[in-house]
Amino acid sequence: xxxxxxxxxxxKVGEIVTIYGWIQTRRDHGKILFLDVLDRTGLIQVVVSQDxxxxxxxxxxxxxxxxxxxxxxxxxxxxxxxxxxxxxxVNKNIPTGEIEISAESIEILSxxxxxxxxxxxxxxxxxxxxxxxxRTLSLRHPKIKAIFKVQEALLSSFRQVCQKLxxxxxxxxxxxxxxxxxxxxxFRIEYFEHxxxxxQSPQLYKQMLVPVFERVFTITKAYRAEPSVTTxxxxxxxxxxxxxxFTSFDELMDIYExxxxxxxxxVQNSSKLYLKEYGAEEIVYNKIPRLTLREAQEVIxxxxxxxxxxxxxxxxxxxxDLCKWAKKKHNSDFIxxxxxxxxxxxxxxxxxxxxxxxxxxxxxxxKGIEILSGSQRINDYQQLVESIKSHGMDPKDFEMYLMxxxxxxxPEGGFSFGLERMIMQIxxxxxxxxxxxxxxDMERVDIRLNVNIKNKK
Amino acid sequence: xxxxxxxxxxxKVGEIVTIYGWIQTRRDHGKILFLDVLDRTGLIQVVVSQDxxxxxxxxxxxxxxxxxxxxxxxxxxxxxxxxxxxxxxVNKNIPTGEIEISAESIEILSxxxxxxxxxxxxxxxxxxxxxxxxRTLSLRHPKIKAIFKVQEALLSSFRQVCQKLxxxxxxxxxxxxxxxxxxxxxFRIEYFEHxxxxxQSPQLYKQMLVPVFERVFTITKAYRAEPSVTTxxxxxxxxxxxxxxFTSFDELMDIYExxxxxxxxxVQNSSKLYLKEYGAEEIVYNKIPRLTLREAQEVIxxxxxxxxxxxxxxxxxxxxDLCKWAKKKHNSDFIxxxxxxxxxxxxxxxxxxxxxxxxxxxxxxxKGIEILSGSQRINDYQQLVESIKSHGMDPKDFEMYLMxxxxxxxPEGGFSFGLERMIMQIxxxxxxxxxxxxxxDMERVDIRLNVNIKNKK
Numbered sequence: 001x002x003x004x005x006x007x008x009x010x011x012k013v014g015e016i017v018t019i020y021g022w023i024q025t026r027r028d029h030g031k032i033l034f035l036d037v038l039d040r041t042g043l044i045q046v047v048v049s050q051d052x053x054x055x056x057x058x059x060x061x062x063x064x065x066x067x068x069x070x071x072x073x074x075x076x077x078x079x080x081x082x083x084x085x086x087x088x089x090v091n092k093n094i095p096t097g098e099i100e101i102s103a104e105s106i107e108i109l110s111x112x113x114x115x116x117x118x119x120x121x122x123x124x125x126x127x128x129x130x131x132x133x134x135r136t137l138s139l140r141h142p143k144i145k146a147i148f149k150v151q152e153a154l155l156s157s158f159r160q161v162c163q164k165l166x167x168x169x170x171x172x173x174x175x176x177x178x179x180x181x182x183x184x185x186x187f188r189i190e191y192f193e194h195x196x197x198x199x200q201s202p203q204l205y206k207q208m209l210v211p212v213f214e215r216v217f218t219i220t221k222a223y224r225a226e227p228s229v230t231t232x233x234x235x236x237x238x239x240x241x242x243x244x245x246f247t248s249f250d251e252l253m254d255i256y257e258x259x260x261x262x263x264x265x266x267v268q269n270s271s272k273l274y275l276k277e278y279g280a281e282e283i284v285y286n287k288i289p290r291l292t293l294r295e296a297q298e299v300i301x302x303x304x305x306x307x308x309x310x311x312x313x314x315x316x317x318x319x320x321d322l323c324k325w326a327k328k329k330h331n332s333d334f335i336x337x338x339x340x341x342x343x344x345x346x347x348x349x350x351x352x353x354x355x356x357x358x359x360x361x362x363x364x365x366x367k368g369i370e371i372l373s374g375s376q377r378i379n380d381y382q383q384l385v386e387s388i389k390s391h392g393m394d395p396k397d398f399e400m401y402l403m404x405x406x407x408x409x410x411p412e413g414g415f416s417f418g419l420e421r422m423i424m425q426i427x428x429x430x431x432x433x434x435x436x437x438x439x440x441d442m443e444r445v446d447i448r449l450n451v452n453i454k455n456k457k
Numbered sequence: 458x459x460x461x462x463x464x465x466x467x468x469k470v471g472e473i474v475t476i477y478g479w480i481q482t483r484r485d486h487g488k489i490l491f492l493d494v495l496d497r498t499g500l501i502q503v504v505v506s507q508d509x510x511x512x513x514x515x516x517x518x519x520x521x522x523x524x525x526x527x528x529x530x531x532x533x534x535x536x537x538x539x540x541x542x543x544x545x546x547v548n549k550n551i552p553t554g555e556i557e558i559s560a561e562s563i564e565i566l567s568x569x570x571x572x573x574x575x576x577x578x579x580x581x582x583x584x585x586x587x588x589x590x591x592r593t594l595s596l597r598h599p600k601i602k603a604i605f606k607v608q609e610a611l612l613s614s615f616r617q618v619c620q621k622l623x624x625x626x627x628x629x630x631x632x633x634x635x636x637x638x639x640x641x642x643x644f645r646i647e648y649f650e651h652x653x654x655x656x657q658s659p660q661l662y663k664q665m666l667v668p669v670f671e672r673v674f675t676i677t678k679a680y681r682a683e684p685s686v687t688t689x690x691x692x693x694x695x696x697x698x699x700x701x702x703f704t705s706f707d708e709l710m711d712i713y714e715x716x717x718x719x720x721x722x723x724v725q726n727s728s729k730l731y732l733k734e735y736g737a738e739e740i741v742y743n744k745i746p747r748l749t750l751r752e753a754q755e756v757i758x759x760x761x762x763x764x765x766x767x768x769x770x771x772x773x774x775x776x777x778d779l780c781k782w783a784k785k786k787h788n789s790d791f792i793x794x795x796x797x798x799x800x801x802x803x804x805x806x807x808x809x810x811x812x813x814x815x816x817x818x819x820x821x822x823x824k825g826i827e828i829l830s831g832s833q834r835i836n837d838y839q840q841l842v843e844s845i846k847s848h849g850m851d852p853k854d855f856e857m858y859l860m861x862x863x864x865x866x867x868p869e870g871g872f873s874f875g876l877e878r879m880i881m882q883i884x885x886x887x888x889x890x891x892x893x894x895x896x897x898d899m900e901r902v903d904i905r906l907n908v909n910i911k912n913k914k
Contacts, residue, residue, distance in 0.1 A: 003703070020703045020867065022668065022865055023865075039671060039703075040623055040625075040670060040671035040672055040702075041623070073668075073864045073865040074865050075865045075866065075867045109867055109868070110836060110837070110865045110866050110867060111865070112863070112864040112865035113863045113864055115864065134860070135857060135860075136665045136668070136669075136857055136858070136860045136861040136864075137860055137861075137864050139666070139669045140668055140669050140864075145669055145670070148625070148627065148669075148670075149625070151628065152625055152626045152627075155626055155628075156616075156620075156626070159613075159616075163613075166497055166498070168497075168605070168606070168609055169609045169612055169613070170605065170609075170894060171608065171612075171695050171876070171893075171894060172894065172895065173693055173894075173895045173897055173902075174631070174678055174693065175680075175692070175693050175897050175902060176902065176903070177902040177903060177904060177906075187632075187646050187647065187648065188646070188647045189644050189645070189646050189647075189655070190644065190645045190646075191644065191682075191692075191902065192682065192684060192899045192906070194902075194906050194907075196902055198646070205894075205895060208593045209596070209894070211479065211530075211593070211597055212593075212596045212597050212602055212605075213497060213602070213605075214496060214497035215497055221631055221678070223632075225648075225649065227649060235632070235648075236630055236631065236632050238628050245497075246460070246477045246496075379567065380567070399903075399904055400592060400593055400903040400904060401593070403591070403592075403593045403594055404593040404594075406569070406570045407530045407569040407570055407572065407593075407594050407597075408479055408480075408530040408531050408532045408567045408568070408569035409532065409567050410477065410532045410566055410567060411566070419628070436628075436630075437627060437628060437629065437630075437662075437666070438629065438630045438662060440630055440632050442649045445630075445632060445633065445634040445648065445651075445653055446633070446634060446856075446857040447634060447856055447857060449634075449649070449651050450651075
């Protein structure tokens with residue numbers, strides 16, 4: 001008999017259906033056994049009685065027998081009748097809460113081994129290392145899975161907004177001949193007989209594509225060989241990048257703020273149930289306040305008593321406090337910080353013409369953490385060559401990149417959203433590792449690596 | 458004055474507009490100079506006369522003067538009046554062919570260096586190595602750019618179809634602790650103090666996600682360190698992957714054939730102008746013929762006189778001939794070939810239960826080349842462990858992967874489309890390098906590497 005998807009059972013009350021899925025939980029109630037069965041569309045309650053057959057094993061079986069046979073994560077095919085639940089047993093929290101299936105027969109298609117931990121509760125109460133050691137299993141828990149439904153919503157809404165803005169989607173390489181921005185934190189590849197690197201960002205390539213498409217976006221991987229472990233960094237991250245030609249510093253901020261708000265709106269509308277599972281507060285986004293770094297540090301001093309006014313960047317604590325301040329003062333979960341010192345920024349960042357000590361750069365903070373970074377770029381060829389040199393790099397290593405500027409480059413700029421960080425902040429996760437299906441860091445590539453962090457430089 | 462996008466000039470006849478863009482061509486006609494100006498929305502003809510001002514350089518300038526100032530790829534801001542063209546000068550090949558701009562003033566925002574080759578003709582007549590040596594410039598040519606508008610259409614239609622099929626979009630890692638499928642053709646990374654590899658495909662990860670989402674898709678990079686140079690292989694490619702739970706061999710073929718047809722339909726509708734530029738023939742896709750490898754080799758013997766019946770795979774010539782045959786005999790630009798020898802396939806491929814010498818595998822050929830490959834997978838844990846061992850690999854290296862099978866895995870399978878190969882075949886490009894914005898191979902990472910191919914093993 002043809003498969004019925006679990007969500008579609010709502011339209012099949014009184015009919016016999018065949019469903020396929022995974023056993024989520026079982027609850028023994030004496031002569032009756034309840035199973036929660038899950039497929040890609042949702043979850044349904046299945047009632048197993050003494051009349052239920054267990055196909056392939058025995059013709060008729062008691063629920064006691066079934067209780068011994070069927071266990072969580074088994075893959076099953078169940079034939080049964082869709083019934084309305086009695087009014088007092090309706091579960092309003094799930095889309096199939098008004099129905100249940102009375103099982104005629106059950107077949108186990110794939111038997112799961114005994115689980116190392118209970119998967120049936122509303123939350124997986126595991127420490128992060130355990131959660132990740134068992135990643136392919138822990139991901140099956142509905143609350144963990146929800147994280148990646150939010151991820152899907154973010155990816156899809158980012159693309160939609162970019163398309164509306166007239167951006168062309170591009171595919172950029174992740175193998176490069178030189179490091180993107182200088183610095184040592186780059187992974188080296190043995191590239192045939194040569195050395196090559198994993199790109200630290202799609203930065204140079206998206207810039208090179210401005211004279212081709214004027215506006216581009218790409219969702220791609222970025223790699224950072226940072227030999228440290230924090231709750232906010234991964235060795236392999238997913239970036240959502242844009243680059244715009246014929247634009248100005250102010251317009252760039254308008255654009256990324258509107259993209260951020262669109263994404264958050266979309267997620268709040270499309271992922272209500274998932275956000276609820278995480279107890280995520282509604283995100284507020286009125287007019288997003290914009291401060292220069294120095295103004296922000298002034299706020300930090302005044303409101304939180306820390307004098308960081310000589311620092312070239314915000315500290316993690318500053319980011320948290322500024323977001324608290326923005327929420328309190330401007331009723332906004334976002335805040336933009338601009339004008340980081342030019343010397344602390346990559347070579348392609350445009351110095352502020354009014355004061356070249358500071359740059360036309362910006363970060364977007366969201367609920368306590370930076371989720372976006374970008375700038376107006378230097379678009380003059382000569383100025384760019386000089387900037388590369390003054391950063392201690394060789395323009396010859398940027399031959400293909402510089403070519404884009406040699407043959408007509410408009411004023412341009414862009415920005416980059418960190419996907420995992422956005423997910424982490426939207427759901428209030430404690431660690432960015434929870435926001436990646438298979439996180440990479442110096443301690444782990446699926447399985448734990450044998451690393452002694454204290455010995456690392 | 459606010460910018461008007463070039464395409465929107467169609468609605469501004471009689472008005473003064475400000476446009477921004479790149480000079481595509483200039484044609485001197487004595488006292489008048491014609492410029493073709495391009496922005497992200499299209500191209501427009503601009504008429505420069507003796508009354509046109511050149512802002513920032515001189516107040517009033519003659520066209521002769523302008524002729525010296527303005528050259529192709531210059532970035533300009535032009536203010537002028539939108540006029541209807543005389544009927545006999547209408548250009549029906551472009552969306553703005555009924556109008557032109559009479560320039561009041563022109564400002565050069567970024568001056569291009571003299572071009573190394575003519576960018577003004579309908580085609581860039583460059584050898585491939587030159588085309589790639591000048592990649593950031595050659596990409597600006599409208600006909601080259603068109604390749605990547607087709608790419609965009611393919612990416613977007615693949616996602617749309619997958620979403621309709623109930624697939625969840627997932628992000629999979631590209632750094633792995635062991636090679637995906639064995640074999641030596643893998644790039645090694647220095648991963649902190651460890652060795653790691655760039656994934657040869659998202660294969661293992663998409664399978665691991667079937668028990669989580671049941672149906673998944675991902676568009677991701679795959680890396681092959683193949684020390685050879687062909688017209689059909691790159692070191693870094695983009696794959697469009699799907700994996701489906703609760704499915705059968707026949708259903709998998711139905712699914713990928715329908716995805717392929719949807720993508721091609723979408724591109725033919727959305728990218729008509731681009732396909733026309735390449736003189737691409739309309740793609741025909743009636744019922745797609747399916748042959749086993751041995752049947753296909755029978756056709757090769759009968760129709761083309763080559764006896765390859767003992768080969769474990771099709772040769773490139775076989776692929777071309779089979780496609781010719783499918784077009785002639787079945788009026789289809791696609792043909793599916795199934796049942797490759799089990800021994801020649803990766804460990805996760807399901808042997809045919811009727812004859813385990815052959816496997817439940819398939820390739821989709823399109824206009825002469827394989828663009829998709831996949832199979833029904835082994836979903837039984839013990840069988841999979843045995844298969845890993847019999848392929849000379851250690852199940853311990855697949856701990857996280859095997860976990861997915863240990864805890865309930867339904868019958869499942871999937872496939873992978875090669876993005877660059879699809880683009881190449883749709884447009885009839887001679888070399889896959891033309892189908893990647895920044896192609897990677899053993900000879901080139903943007904700039905040419907110093908490689909002596911004859912000395913390679």
